[in-house]
Amino acid sequence: MSENIDNGETALALLRDMLRIRRFEERCAELYGESKIRGFLHLYIGEEAVAVGAVRALGPDDAIVATYREHGHALVRGVSANAIMAEMYGRREGCCRGRGGSMHLFDAATRFYGGNAIVGGGLPIAVGLALADRLQGRAGVTAAFFGEGAVAEGAFHESMNLAALWRLPVAFFCENNFYAMGTALARSESQTDLCAKAAAFGMPATKVDGMDVMAVHEAAREAVRQVRGGGPVFVEFQTYRYRAHSMFDPDLYRDRAEIEAWKKRGPIHNLSNRLKALGKLTEAQFLALDAEATKEVEAAVAFAEAGSLEPIEDLALDVVAGRKR
Amino acid sequence: MRISYREAMRMALHDALASDPRVFLMGEDVGKYGGSYAVSKGFLDEFGPERIRDTPLSELAFVGAGIGAALGGMRPIVEVMTVNFSLLALDAIVNSAALYRHMSAGQFHVPLVIRMATGAGRQLAAQHSHSLENWYAHVPGLTVVAPATIDDARGMLAAALAEPDPVIVFEHVMLYNVEGELGDAWREADLRSARVMKSGRDVTLIAWGGTVGKAIEAAEALAADGIDAEVVDLRVLRPLDDATYVASVRRTHRAVVVDEGWRSGSLAAEVMARIMEQAFYDLDAPVARVCSEEVPIPYAKHLEDAALPQPAKIVAAVRRMLGGAAGASR
Structure with a gap:
């Protein structure tokens, strides 16, 4: 780890991305309170290290399949904060012209295949994307992000089996935040060691501290290296969401003490403190990164505020090609 | 030329595989077994295991993988043994295949063909004999077709593969052995008209x-x-x-x-x-x-x-x- 963090440039880039997500998400929560954003909104606050470390391990030709808690992944992948914020505002300037909203961000330019709000629903699709890469002789890797709740779904087991059977280039990135909505892992799984599930498919598996972005990044890079030209790999990132499952969730199922304990391990101050201790980051530099993140978010809010509405006449566009119903 | 519906479907599949390297066939027992209704008999030898893919009994995963492969630039043909079994893949079809174009505002589309047997008449009882075409015909984003004739069995698959969006092809189990004259009309088979x-x-x-x-x-x-x-x-x-x-x-x-x-x-x-x-x-x-x-x-x-x-x-x-x-x- 220490040799990795010595690469101050990488570490600072990862810190910057985590701050971008954190400020973006905090602003989303405020905007939700102001009714600017509606529907379901699932915040990623606390889990930033996973998306940042893992997405940054991918190349431009790789593909991503994500969940409904995916703003951070999209942001790090290169979907603009403007396009994401405008999407949450339901504006035509959004990445999906207001069709998807918070849970369904898509971006063809960065091979970002959603934004899937069916738990486990993205996993078979990731297997197929990997199959397409293989059949067309491309060296791409498909990263499938999913929560630990998804391991209870048949889609998880079927997809793990198919990917392992056909040795397809899928990186199964499990974001274990220990709660499937309000149901703790131990209350829903007979086997809570998620890596043991991967072993059942003969798939290499690693458990990683998902609050440590350097550890996440290193593990993800290793996983992607193994997957590229090899077979699928499973990585469990142990992480925690500070906020409730969604804006509708009263969060009655977790101890305050547990939340506070995880917050002490927070990915942003965890990394910034270490960098400061190593003399690779000053408080002034940290504040500058933070201010830059806030500026990006405020610009995105202004962009979304100034956005326009998709004309109602275009309601039935993009149901099937070239046809209106 | 007098041929069976099965033979017409087989010719259509053969054409598709031979003419477009993006096309592949995937499903339960489509390869070694030759297809549960023998439509793809011999294909494994001719086109190889990469393009004639036997799958595990995982309807959700292999239909979903068809969606992913379509998103990734292929033209998959996924065979589901019967419409009853397709319910195990309903999530992939209804919640993903049918929605991706819309949710992504046209950035992504799913050119996937799903073939499935439907219908009764072979004494296969309640879990193999139902006709649930209307379930799929209810869903915006899907095109649903039911070839009933030799010409359509021969011609509709190519039209389905030319569609940029998901198409479900229902093949009634009592039709496979029906014989008829194959004319030239199949070349004009479309997916729009009665x-x-x-x-x-x-x-x-x-x-x-x-x-x-x-x-x-x-x-x-x-x-x-x-x-x-x-x-x-x-x-x-x-x-x-x-x-x-x-x-x-x-x-x-x-x-x-x-x-x-x-x-x-x-x-x-x-x-x-x-x-x-x-x-x-x-x-x-x-x-x-x-x-x-x-x-x-x-x-x-x-x-x-x-x-x-x-x-x-x-x-x-x-x-x-x-x-x-x-x-x-x-």
């Missing part, structure tokens, strides 16, 4: 898939009584080609819809509603329908027969509509 199979003056029988043959049989029986029935094969269940069947009903002023699905919430109900909306004042009688009885399809032959639409039931429905005098008034 077809008048037999023209007539007195009543329009609207059918699709496995019921087209039964409607034609009924029309022949009615002809013996001097009733001239027109038969329309819907061919495409979504989007429905209203123009063709409504025009037919405007000519005949009567319609009977024949649907192997259950009556409640059926596709027949949808067709009847559209006739009512578009041709109410052209009707001489309420539109009637002949559907499956509302029971799970039973095993025993006599019970299975009784549960399904049959030519005799269609004939009876037409006679009821025309009044006891069996068309004498015309």
Whole structure:
């Protein structure tokens, strides 16, 4: 780890991305309170290290399949904060012209295949994307992000089996935040060691501290290296969401003490403190990164505020090609 | 050339695999076994295991993988053994395949063809015999077709593969062994239009898939009584080609819809509603329908027969509509 963090440039880039997500998400929560954003909104606050470390391990030709808690992944992948914020505002300037909203961000330019709000629903699709890469002789890797709740779904087991059977280039990135909505892992799984599930498919598996972005990044890079030209790999990132499952969730199922304990391990101050201790980051530099993140978010809010509405006449566009119903 | 429906479908698949390297076939027992209805027999040897992919019994994963492969630039053909089993993949079809173009505002689309066997008649009992075409025909984003003829079995697959969006092809199990003449019409097979199979003056029988043959049989029986029935094969269940069947009903002023699905919430109900909306004042009688009885399809032959639409039931429905005098008034 220490040799990795010595690469101050990488570490600072990862810190910057985590701050971008954190400020973006905090602003989303405020905007939700102001009714600017509606529907379901699932915040990623606390889990930033996973998306940042893992997405940054991918190349431009790789593909991503994500969940409904995916703003951070999209942001790090290169979907603009403007396009994401405008999407949450339901504006035509959004990445999906207001069709998807918070849970369904898509971006063809960065091979970002959603934004899937069916738990486990993205996993078979990731297997197929990997199959397409293989059949067309491309060296791409498909990263499938999913929560630990998804391991209870048949889609998880079927997809793990198919990917392992056909040795397809899928990186199964499990974001274990220990709660499937309000149901703790131990209350829903007979086997809570998620890596043991991967072993059942003969798939290499690693458990990683998902609050440590350097550890996440290193593990993800290793996983992607193994997957590229090899077979699928499973990585469990142990992480925690500070906020409730969604804006509708009263969060009655977790101890305050547990939340506070995880917050002490927070990915942003965890990394910034270490960098400061190593003399690779000053408080002034940290504040500058933070201010830059806030500026990006405020610009995105202004962009979304100034956005326009998709004309109602275009309601039935993009149901099937070239046809209106 | 006289061939079977199975052979026509097989030729279509063969053409697709031979002409487009993006096409591959995936499903349970499509390879070594040769296809559960023997449609892909010999393909594994000819095209190899990368393109003729036997899958585990994981409908959700392999249909979903078909979606992903389509997103990734391939033209997958996924075979699901029966429509009953497709319910295990319903999430992938309804929540992903049908929605990606819309949710992504046209950035992504899913050019996937899903073939599945449907229907009853082989005494396969309740978990292998249902007709759930209407479930899929309900969903925006899907195109749903039911080739009923040799020409359509031969021609519709290529048209389906040319679609940029998901297409579900329903192959009725009782059709595979049916033989007929393959002409040239298959080359023009589209995924938009219904077809008048037999023209007539007195009543329009609207059918699709496995019921087209039964409607034609009924029309022949009615002809013996001097009733001239027109038969329309819907061919495409979504989007429905209203123009063709409504025009037919405007000519005949009567319609009977024949649907192997259950009556409640059926596709027949949808067709009847559209006739009512578009041709109410052209009707001489309420539109009637002949559907499956509302029971799970039973095993025993006599019970299975009784549960399904049959030519005799269609004939009876037409006679009821025309009044006891069996068309004498015309």
